[in-house]
Amino acid sequence: MPQVFSLDSFFIFANTNEWLWCEHRIVALKEILVSLYGTTGSFWNRFANVVAFEEINRLSREVLIKTKDIVQGLGFELVYADTDSVFLKKNGASLDDFENVNKILAKEAGLPISLENYFS
Structure with a gap:
């Protein structure tokens, strides 16, 4: 772990x-x-190895779609997503709200995730 x-x-x-x-x-x-x-x-x-390439893409896509579903289920708007980052938006959300999303995503994805920036 x-x-x-x-x-x-x-x-x-x-x-x-x-x-x-x-x-x-x-x-x-x-x-x-x-x-x-x-x-x-x-x-x-x-x-x-095309099979390895396809597997990397499949796993990445699964994590990204799971992330999208989680953040939207929590009421956040997914503004942008890239290989290793997501940009979220929610009116009235506090730093604590974003830290909570961070904890949930880390637990659900099984990956170390950090909150790098927060803009109010």
């Missing part, structure tokens, strides 16, 4: 050398994964 940190623990460690090291590592690993995904189904890749 992946370890999920709360926002409280995030602010305790923010801007320390350890935090910066982890942040750089996360960005590097994400870029590697995105690059590997992009070449998985490419015909010029000698290790290409």
Whole structure:
């Protein structure tokens, strides 16, 4: 089970050398994964595997549709969704409301999810 940190623990460690090291590592690993995904189904890749490419897309689509259904069921409008992020809107919603959605999505998707920005 992946370890999920709360926002409280995030602010305790923010801007320390350890935090910066982890942040750089996360960005590097994400870029590697995105690059590997992009070449998985490419015909010029000698290790290409169209079945793996299709499976990645199928799983991603399932999580995205599940996310859409959950947030709409909670009364939020899904403004935009991308590979690894969703943008939500709800009139009168507070930071606590968005943090609650974050917790629900993390539990339902089984993935570590963080709330990066909140605009009132």
